[in-house]
Amino acid sequence: MDRRAFVVGALAAGAAAWLVPGVLRPRLAAFASGDMPAGGEGAGSAHPEWPMWPDKVEPIELTEDRWRELLPPDRFGVLRKEDTEAAGSSPLNHEHREGTYVCAGCGLALFTSDMKYDSGTGWPSFFTAVEKHVGTKRDFKIILPRTEYHCARCGGHQGHRFTDGPEPTGQRWCNNGLALRFIPKEGAG
Numbered sequence: 001m002d003r004r005a006f007v008v009g010a011l012a013a014g015a016a017a018w019l020v021p022g023v024l025r026p027r028l029a030a031f032a033s034g035d036m037p038a039g040g041e042g043a044g045s046a047h048p049e050w051p052m053w054p055d056k057v058e059p060i061e062l063t064e065d066r067w068r069e070l071l072p073p074d075r076f077g078v079l080r081k082e083d084t085e086a087a088g089s090s091p092l093n094h095e096h097r098e099g100t101y102v103c104a105g106c107g108l109a110l111f112t113s114d115m116k117y118d119s120g121t122g123w124p125s126f127f128t129a130v131e132k133h134v135g136t137k138r139d140f141k142i143i144l145p146r147t148e149y150h151c152a153r154c155g156g157h158q159g160h161r162f163t164d165g166p167e168p169t170g171q172r173w174c175n176n177g178l179a180l181r182f183i184p185k186e187g188a189g
């Protein structure tokens with residue numbers, strides 16, 4: 001083997017070690033069991049393996065008890081129990097900066113500021129969502145069928161999607177502010 005082939009081979013072996021799931025799993029397990037920093041506002045961003053923009057969304061499952069530890073009670077209620085926050089209560093209603101709205105449970109990007117509009121309902125509203133980062137299901141909690149939607153990675157409840165939104169989609173994604181965190185674009189005011 002010539003020297004160059006040896007160097008390339010050694011580099012490839014090093015890269016492969018990073019891709020082996022076994023290298024990452026212990027850290028995930030540590031987070032799930034409470035050995036990593038967590039809680040409150042930092043719950044999503046604290047986890048190095050839960051990027052805002054993953055190449056592919058890999059579902060994560062934690063126990064209810066673990067979510068209860070990670071999230072403050074009001075965020076836990078919305079994300080894990082499908083509570084609805086009071087209309088007009090979220091500071092995100094008045095958020096107009098450029099940036100990204102991520103799941104407050106796991107930090108996955110769900111909306112960008114370009115997708116937001118003022119629906120006048122008292123909840124942060126969007127006319128579309130980041131493709132493949134949101135899952136939906138029908139719910140009948142108010143008897144009439146509604147489309148519930150949630151984070152595609154952690155399953156955290158976000159809100160409901162209606163069909164009385166603006167162009168170009170005609171959709172209104174009515175989101176609980178407690179289920180989101182806003183990450184301002186760097187350099188944006």
Ligand SMILES: [Zn+2]
Pocket residue numbers: 103104105106107108151152153154155156
């Ligand atoms: Zn999530």
